[in-house]
Amino acid sequence: MNWLFLHSNQILTFVKSITDGKLLIVPVLIEGSWHLQAQNPDSINEFPNSPFRATESLKTFLFIPAESVGGEIPSEKETVIFGAKSCDLPALQILDKLFLEGAFEEPFYSERRKKTIIIAEDCSDCLPSCFCVAVGNTPYPENTADLIFSDVEGGKLVAAATERGEELLKKHGGSFSAATELQLSEQKEKRNAIKEKVKISLQEQKIEIPENIAEILQKKWPDKIWEKIAETCVECGACNFVCPGCHCFSLTDELTSEGKALRTRVWDACLSENFTRVAGGANPNKKREVRLRHRLERKFIAPYEAEEGYACSGCGRCIDACIGKLDMRKIIQEVANA
Amino acid sequence: MPENPYKSIPAKLLDVIEESGTIKTFVLKPERPILFEAGQFIEMAVPGVGEAPFTPSSSPAVSEKMDVTVMRVGKITEVLHDLSPGAMLGLRGPLGKPYPVDTEFKGKEILVIGGGVGLAPLRSLLYALLDRIDTYKKVVVRFGARSPQDIIYKDLMKKWTTNSPMDFVISVDADDTGKWKGPVGMVTTIMDDLPINISDAVAVVCGPPIMMKFATLKLLELGYADSRIYLSMEKNMSCGIGKCGHCRLGPYFVCEDGPVMTYDKIKNYEAIWD
Numbered sequence: 240m241n242w243l244f245l246h247s248n249q250i251l252t253f254v255k256s257i258t259d260g261k262l263l264i265v266p267v268l269i270e271g272s273w274h275l276q277a278q279n280p281d282s283i284n285e286f287p288n289s290p291f292r293a294t295e296s297l298k299t300f301l302f303i304p305a306e307s308v309g310g311e312i313p314s315e316k317e318t319v320i321f322g323a324k325s326c327d328l329p330a331l332q333i334l335d336k337l338f339l340e341g342a343f344e345e346p347f348y349s350e351r352r353k354k355t356i357i358i359a360e361d362c363s364d365c366l367p368s369c370f371c372v373a374v375g376n377t378p379y380p381e382n383t384a385d386l387i388f389s390d391v392e393g394g395k396l397v398a399a400a401t402e403r404g405e406e407l408l409k410k411h412g413g414s415f416s417a418a419t420e421l422q423l424s425e426q427k428e429k430r431n432a433i434k435e436k437v438k439i440s441l442q443e444q445k446i447e448i449p450e451n452i453a454e455i456l457q458k459k460w461p462d463k464i465w466e467k468i469a470e471t472c473v474e475c476g477a478c479n480f481v482c483p484g485c486h487c488f489s490l491t492d493e494l495t496s497e498g499k500a501l502r503t504r505v506w507d508a509c510l511s512e513n514f515t516r517v518a519g520g521a522n523p524n525k526k527r528e529v530r531l532r533h534r535l536e537r538k539f540i541a542p543y544e545a546e547e548g549y550a551c552s553g554c555g556r557c558i559d560a561c562i563g564k565l566d567m568r569k570i571i572q573e574v575a576n577a
Numbered sequence: 578m579p580e581n582p583y584k585s586i587p588a589k590l591l592d593v594i595e596e597s598g599t600i601k602t603f604v605l606k607p608e609r610p611i612l613f614e615a616g617q618f619i620e621m622a623v624p625g626v627g628e629a630p631f632t633p634s635s636s637p638a639v640s641e642k643m644d645v646t647v648m649r650v651g652k653i654t655e656v657l658h659d660l661s662p663g664a665m666l667g668l669r670g671p672l673g674k675p676y677p678v679d680t681e682f683k684g685k686e687i688l689v690i691g692g693g694v695g696l697a698p699l700r701s702l703l704y705a706l707l708d709r710i711d712t713y714k715k716v717v718v719r720f721g722a723r724s725p726q727d728i729i730y731k732d733l734m735k736k737w738t739t740n741s742p743m744d745f746v747i748s749v750d751a752d753d754t755g756k757w758k759g760p761v762g763m764v765t766t767i768m769d770d771l772p773i774n775i776s777d778a779v780a781v782v783c784g785p786p787i788m789m790k791f792a793t794l795k796l797l798e799l800g801y802a803d804s805r806i807y808l809s810m811e812k813n814m815s816c817g818i819g820k821c822g823h824c825r826l827g828p829y830f831v832c833e834d835g836p837v838m839t840y841d842k843i844k845n846y847e848a849i850w851d
Contacts, residue, residue, distance in 0.1 A: 308583040342833060343582045343818035487822030490815060494625035502583060515823060517813045518651025521786060523848035543828050
């Protein structure tokens with residue numbers, strides 16, 4: 240990657256220049272949690288960033304929770320999202336493959352994706368639920384985002400990871416200089432330190448995730464183990480909704496008060512009982528433990544969701560969201576030790 | 578800008594044919610022709626109520642009209658069954674992969690095993706096979722219905738079982754009329770001694786899941802290769818375009834990689850018959 244240096248006194252100018260006229264989404268601290276929210280560009284006084292991932296994932300803005308899809312495809316507003324983290328990015332690759340490739344392109348996602356600039360930055364801290372390092376990910380972005388930022392003394396390092404990112408740097412990059420060796424080694428040190436911090440956090444919680452998760456899940460474990468694990472699942476679907484890579488949805492049809500047919504695409508959850516049910520009542524995933532295992536299989540067995548590796552980036556959102564206190568890291572451990 | 582794959586093509590309901598107590602055929606005229614191949618499906622919508630996947634039962638060679646045979650079994654089919662000619666419906670498609678009637682099937686002996694309302698999608702396949710009957714060594718059909726009263730397309734069945742280039746036999750699970758002259762028993766009971774050279778044949782199975790399971794087991798017992806058994810995997814195909822996740826089966830989307838899938842592709846996954 241070609242890293243450039245942006246002096247701290249240039250950062251705001253750069254942010255203003257890049258967001259000019261666009262919808263701006265930034266991380267905002269609300270009652271102790273970071274949330275991605277729309278913000279008036281005029282109110283920005285510093286580089287929008289959070290120490291770790293926000294509660295919302297990027298899909299909230301690209302594959303929105305509910306959308307009218309039965310009519311014309313609307314033209315979306317140009318958007319810039321700041322505050323993407325490394326654990327947000329693998330999911331974007333999954334969504335891109337699903338919605339942009341194959342026999343049918345999903346025009347609503349496609350329109351938003353095309354018009355959204357994604358700016359990611361290294362994590363400087365981690366949450367107890369973070370486990371990126373245990374599933375082959377890092378707490379610093381290395382690809383997929385348009386621009387990647389790292390904090391260094393006196394400013395920020397920036398690199399483009401997409402063609403769009405390259406263009407942005409060309410267009411707005413008058414005040415950049417090439418990163419020095421010293422700055423690059425500072426970046427490396429900081430990156431190693433945060434990686435180490437996530438590892439220590441996992442050790443302190445006594446979480447050891449085995450390397451062969453796919454193999455563990457593929458074994459025909461007695462249903463009893465999964466029955467016990469699934470005992471506290473209330474099928475709320477929160478894990479599905481907060482997951483950056485879960486993409487399942489339903490199409491619902493209704494009549495408006497004017498008698499017009501309205502078709503809406505809404506997020507759906509594979510944890511809910513009727514997700515695979517068909518008319519007449521047949522339902523391959525009728526049992527709750529089967530649905531829970533199914534979700535984990537989709538995340539860890541290639542090529543179910545990801546072509547290779549895992550479709551889980553270790554963001555830990557599902558752990559924080561679960562009111563049944565289900566923690567997929569512990570589930571994997573439990574199944575591995577069964 | 579790509580086309581909107583969620584948008585239905587308006588289709589006028591021209592006729593409703595009563596096939597049995599619970600099954601009706603809807604004859605539709607879409608606003609623009611829908612060209613499909615046998616085995617592909619469509620999403621049929623009652624505007625403002627909902628949509629569901631169906632495989633057309635008419636000939637794929639006819640594009641300006643489409644027959645869809647529907648069993649009254651759930652929310653949308655109940656509304657459909659109450660509709661009268663003139664109603665407007667919506668169609669999306671064609672979706673999914675068809676039977677390889679011009680490729681893998683070519684030059685082969687074709688065995689078609691059907692059950693119940695599975696005859697509806699098979700009818701469009703049989704029309705397609707009849708259209709190119711000279712390209713196959715033979716077509717053998719074994720079909721099972723619950724009772725003589727449950728047999729749909731009665732006139733066509735009479736014709737196809739008595740006077741057609743196909744070797745076509747229908748069995749009923751039980752004869753509640755006292756007039757049935759054909760075999761009585763599950764369809765698997767008329768799968769022995771088939772006039773088929775298995776090493777040169779492909780088999781198609783379509784019907785209720787339990788029937789598909791036992792018919793497939795029977796075919797395997799008879800010596801059919803996994804890769805030559807074509808199954809209609811009807812799962813909850815909601816979006817129909819390989820995105821929504823409801824019809825996932827292992828790494829596949831049944832709506833995109835199927836609904837016609839060979840047994841070798843899916844045999845290692847759980848709950849394929851559920």
